[in-house]
Amino acid sequence: YMSYIDGTELVPSKRLYYDAKTTIKEGIETTSYNDEPFTRELGARYADRISEFNRNNKRALGALKSIISNDNNDRFKDKTSAKDLYDSIVSTFSQTSLELIGRYFDKIVDTNYGSFNNMDEYTSNIQSSMIYLSKLNQTITKPIIAWLILKGLPSQFDSYASRKYEELTEDLKEINISKLITDLISEEGRFNSNINLEANKTSFNNNQSY
Numbered sequence: 001y002m003s004y005i006d007g008t009e010l011v012p013s014k015r016l017y018y019d020a021k022t023t024i025k026e027g028i029e030t031t032s033y034n035d036e037p038f039t040r041e042l043g044a045r046y047a048d049r050i051s052e053f054n055r056n057n058k059r060a061l062g063a064l065k066s067i068i069s070n071d072n073n074d075r076f077k078d079k080t081s082a083k084d085l086y087d088s089i090v091s092t093f094s095q096t097s098l099e100l101i102g103r104y105f106d107k108i109v110d111t112n113y114g115s116f117n118n119m120d121e122y123t124s125n126i127q128s129s130m131i132y133l134s135k136l137n138q139t140i141t142k143p144i145i146a147w148l149i150l151k152g153l154p155s156q157f158d159s160y161a162s163r164k165y166e167e168l169t170e171d172l173k174e175i176n177i178s179k180l181i182t183d184l185i186s187e188e189g190r191f192n193s194n195i196n197l198e199a200n201k202t203s204f205n206n207n208q209s210y
Contacts, residue, residue, distance in 0.1 A: 004060035005131055007083040012053055017046035057082055063124035064089070090135055104132045108140070112152035119188040123149065123181040142175040143168070149180065160187050 003009035014020070018033040037043030059148055060082035068076060068089070072090040072207060075092070079085035107129040127148060150161045164183075168175050 003055050004082045005064060005086050007086075009053070011054075012046060012049040014046065017042040023156060059124060060128075061085060063121070063128045066125055066128070067120075080201050086131070089132075089188075101133065101136055104129045104136070105138075105140075108145075108148055111156050113157075119181075119185045122152070123184065127181075132186065143172045143176055145177055146175050146180055149177075149184070153184075156191060157187070 014033055017037050019038065020031050020033050022029060022031045024030075037046065061080070064082055065076075071132050076085055076088055079088055108126050111122070111125055113119065113122045116125065126145070130140060130145060146164075150157075150164060153161055164180070168180075
């Protein structure tokens with residue numbers, strides 16, 4: 001969700017789906033939209049895109065809030081978008097200090113998969129800390145980030161992590177962190193599916209024995 005945090009992912013433009021009218025009164029520009037979209041298909045597409053944007057923005061916002069100390073929660077409680085929260089934090093804590101750098105680095109080094117509900121939350125926490133460090137001119141190289149992500153996985157991912165270490169070692173300069181995270185989320189899904197399948201088989205066999 002880095003694109004939602006740094007603002008490169010923009011809110012879908014409603015003008016592409018609905019007819020708009022712009023008026024200027026006393027120097028204030030106001031845009032109003034027709035209730036009906038250009039077509040039903042475009043209306044449905046806009047609804048899907050804005051829903052996806054809001055969902056991902058909420059997750060990115062949660063990832064940022066997870067690394068804010070409890071003492072500072074109230075200071076940023078009015079921020080409703082990941083970009084606004086990020087900009088506000090950068091503005092508030094713009095002075096670089098060794099302590100601040102260390103705090104965000106610890107958020108990456110000390111975190112592990114078991115501290116979160118799922119792979120999405122785990123990797124989002126690491127990504128948001130990476131952004132903070134980058135803003136403080138302390139960019140961590142991709143090989144180290146990949147290693148830290150894999151290091152924090154539980155034992156059930158050992159086989160997968162071993163294969164990934166070998167795969168990523170082939171070209172350290174071309175490591176794609178976003179792809180690694182996508183692969184991990186997919187692997188988690190397959191792992192959970194296998195667990196559910198085995199549980200269903202066990203339940204079926206137990207029922208058959210009666």
